[in-house]
Each structure stands twice: as C-alpha cells, then as structure tokens.
Amino acid sequence: MFTVSDYSVAYGQSEVVHNINMEVGKSEIVAIVGRNGMGKTTLMRSLIGMVPAKSGSAKLNNTELFGLKSHERVERGVAFVPQGRMIFSTMTVKENIETGLTTVKEKKVPENLYTLFPVLKEMKSRRGGNLSGGQQQQLAIARALASKPDLLLLDEPTEGIQPSIIREMARTLKKIRDEIGLSIIVSEQVLSFALDIADRILVIEKGKIVHEELRESANEEKIAAYLSV
C-alpha cells in the first residue's frame, strides 16, 4: 500500500535520514520509535512534502510521491498530524477542522468525525487555543481525517499528554483504522503507547532503521534499550 525505498533526507549538506526502507500495509499501524534527534520528525515532514527528500522513492498505492508538493500528497491520500499539533488557536474547533476539507468536495465537517470525537462536537464553537492538550490532539487528528486519507502520519502524538488520555487516543486510532481501513505511521518516544497501538515496530537511530519487529512477538526489553539514553 505504502512503500518507502532507499529514502534519504538532508538539510543542505547534512543528511539526517539515511536510506530508509519500509512498507505499510492497508489497515496496518506501524510505529517508528527512537530517541530525540534521531530523525523521526524529519522523516515524517519529508513524507508529507514539507522537507524535500534527497533521494529514493515513496509510493502510495503505486503513485510516486517524490517531488510532489504537500497539498498534492494530501490529494493523493496522505494526511499529517505534526509534532506539537499546530492547531490554529484563534480559530474555533469547527473552523480548524474545516481547514482539512480543502482537498475534498464537502464544505461541511462530516458528522462521523464528531461521532469519533464527541468532545469536539461539544466544543465546536470554542477557540482551539482554549482546549486541553488531549483535546487539541483530537482536533489535529480530526482535521487530518477530514481529507479522507488512506495513510495518516502522526508525529509524536503523545508529547505533553496525560497517560489516561494517551490510552484513549490509542483506542480511538485503532477504532478509526478498523472502521475506515486507514493505514497509520506513528513516530514515538513512548514505548508503552507504541506497543499499545502498533502492529509492527521499527526502531530509528541516527536516521537509520536499525531494528524491526512484529508487535505480537516484539522483544520489549530490546526495544526499550534502544530508547534509553
């Protein structure tokens, strides 16, 4: 469904993502775990077209994304929830979600988004900046889902969010995956969340995938060792 091959990303002369190869199947959730500064955000921003890739290929449903602009990638079915969420704090919840509708025909927020995130319906007219961290994360996910993606990229979604809300987020994301057959790539430093949500776990170190395991047979201690400083 989504295939990344020999994929490298550089800032000027400095290459920080090196020759990544990965595949994500339909309805599969893949977690990329790694410590701070290992290249997770660079890879994610590159996959959505905010940072250009240096070389390689990223194909969604056999369509090459390399070189496409962000909005063209969204049109082809990729959606992105950035690290830090980046919702518009002076716009209302409803207006925030509507910014995700630019590539689809609908002008109104689809009701199923409010069914998935009831709190957003309650808070429809509140300003984004007045929501809690967990609510803002739901808003950022709802905005991303408004473009009806096949592939959702989530960059460190648990950052700054309470443990109980993190567990709820994992449940909601799996429910969305089951309901609409969404594929998800999530980058994380929190191993418990990655183990909770993922079907497969990749470890990134210094911009390279150094380890890969299926969730069901994952050696948790080994992965934890990669994440400890």
Ligand SMILES: Nc1ncnc2c1ncn2[C@@H]1O[C@H](COP(=O)(O)OP(=O)(O)O)[C@@H](O)[C@H]1O
């Ligand atoms: N805009 C940038 N320009 C130059 N180097 C950057 C930039 N953003 C990140 N880096 C460097 O790239 C490496 C990977 O960073 P990043 O992708 O943010 O890692 P992570 O998300 O895993 O914490 C780090 O060494 C970081 O300093």
Ligand SMILES: [Mg+2]
């Ligand atoms: Mg990051």
